[in-house]
Amino acid sequence: MGCGAIVLLLISSSLCLAQNLDQARRIQANVLGFDTHNDTVQRVIFEKVDLGQRLPDGMVDLPRLQEGGIHVPFFALWVPTYYPGAEAVRRTLDLRDAMQGVFDKYPDRIQLATSARDIERIVGQKKIAAVLTVEGGHQIDDDLGVLRMYRRMGILSMTLTHFRNNHWGDSSTDKPEHNGLTDFGKQVVREMNRIGMIVDISHVSDKTFYDALEVSTKPVIASHSSCFVYSDVPRNMKDDMFRALAKNGGVVGVNFSSSFLSQKDADELKTHIAERNQEQPNLTGADLDAFAAKEQLSLHPKVGNATVEDAAECIDHIVKVAGIDHVGIGSDFDGIPTVPQGLEDVSKMPNLTAALLKRGYTEKDIRKIMGENFLRVVREVVGE
Numbered sequence: 417m418g419c420g421a422i423v424l425l426l427i428s429s430s431l432c433l434a435q436n437l438d439q440a441r442r443i444q445a446n447v448l449g450f451d452t453h454n455d456t457v458q459r460v461i462f463e464k465v466d467l468g469q470r471l472p473d474g475m476v477d478l479p480r481l482q483e484g485g486i487h488v489p490f491f492a493l494w495v496p497t498y499y500p501g502a503e504a505v506r507r508t509l510d511l512r513d514a515m516q517g518v519f520d521k522y523p524d525r526i527q528l529a530t531s532a533r534d535i536e537r538i539v540g541q542k543k544i545a546a547v548l549t550v551e552g553g554h555q556i557d558d559d560l561g562v563l564r565m566y567r568r569m570g571i572l573s574m575t576l577t578h579f580r581n582n583h584w585g586d587s588s589t590d591k592p593e594h595n596g597l598t599d600f601g602k603q604v605v606r607e608m609n610r611i612g613m614i615v616d617i618s619h620v621s622d623k624t625f626y627d628a629l630e631v632s633t634k635p636v637i638a639s640h641s642s643c644f645v646y647s648d649v650p651r652n653m654k655d656d657m658f659r660a661l662a663k664n665g666g667v668v669g670v671n672f673s674s675s676f677l678s679q680k681d682a683d684e685l686k687t688h689i690a691e692r693n694q695e696q697p698n699l700t701g702a703d704l705d706a707f708a709a710k711e712q713l714s715l716h717p718k719v720g721n722a723t724v725e726d727a728a729e730c731i732d733h734i735v736k737v738a739g740i741d742h743v744g745i746g747s748d749f750d751g752i753p754t755v756p757q758g759l760e761d762v763s764k765m766p767n768l769t770a771a772l773l774k775r776g777y778t779e780k781d782i783r784k785i786m787g788e789n790f791l792r793v794v795r796e797v798v799g800e
């Protein structure tokens with residue numbers, strides 16, 4: 417091959433990539449754009465960031481959500497597992513209040529969505545349709561009344577556990593204690609089914625996952641988990657779990673943590689989880705919040721070894737194992753210690769869409785992955 421031919425080839429391949437990205441941006445602007453997990457409310461409460469502005473750091477704000485085509489972000493009201501009982505309930509209320517502040521400040525740009533129809537209406541008005549979730553069953557303080565009131569406050573889903581076991585369910589990152597879900601844990605799942613709240617199995621142990629599937633009469637989700645086959649962190653899902661989730665009608669949102677996508681970063685995450693599990697301050701109220709703030713503000717996310725191609729690879733794998741109807745996006749932005757190259761914040765989402773186009777995914781497929789699959793679950797569990 418002559419030199420001229422090589423130059424031509426290089427020009428045409430970079431032209432092709434640019435075309436791909438243009439097409440990806442156009443598609444991404446028109447998808448529903450679900451992302452079933454971010455931890456951005458932690459920044460709102462600790463750093464008092466103004467989500468209406470394009471922030472110089474972090475991964476999520478209103479301008480970047482619009483730019484990335486994520487129109488339906490799930491904001492997790494996460495409380496660390498070291499908050500005991502009623503303290504965890506208080507903190508959940510504080511986080512709910514912090515999000516209310518955002519809704520009240522920008523009513524023309526972001527609105528709380530509490531049904532499938534809400535989501536479609538709000539996105540149709542070119543606003544962000546915010547879905548609220550609770551991350552960790554410990555936050556109900558073993559009380560179904562608290563769970564029901566969370567639902568009344570517009571919270572649409574809850575992960576059964578976080579990093580540690582609670583009184584009724586085993587976590588994937590703790591020693592087995594209950595052999596999955598206790599009788600009360602199963603009651604929690606039934607009550608969530610009854611009141612139209614989505615059961616989220618991210619963070620739970622494999623046995624808890626199978627127990628939840630057995631009890632739930634409605635589809636369940638994994639809001640932010642990835643493929644065990646590419647990174648053997650205990651939080652990731654094995655292929656049999658993807659198949660079982662598909663049979664249940666559920667959807668898994670792929671987590672973008674570099675450690676979840678690449679084995680090269682997995683060990684770092686295991687250390688991070690172990691360190692976080694050791695803390696058990698004997699504090700309450702403002703002192704406990706100050707402790708949590710110190711811990712949160714010490715995290716400085718960096719770019720890891722994984723790339724946007726690894727995220728596409730995990731999506732592709734789940735499609736092959738479970739089918740195109742059972743995969744979505746669950747970035748975990750603003751909660752992950754390492755981000756992949758090319759997916760450093762939510763504005764970079766078109767890079768992922770371009771990677772899927774390059775793999776032969778059609779616009780129809782991409783619409784499912786980017787939101788229609790999760791909208792189906794909201795419609796089935798929460799209702800119109």
Ligand SMILES: [Zn+2]
Binds near residue numbers: 551619640
């Ligand atoms: Zn999480």
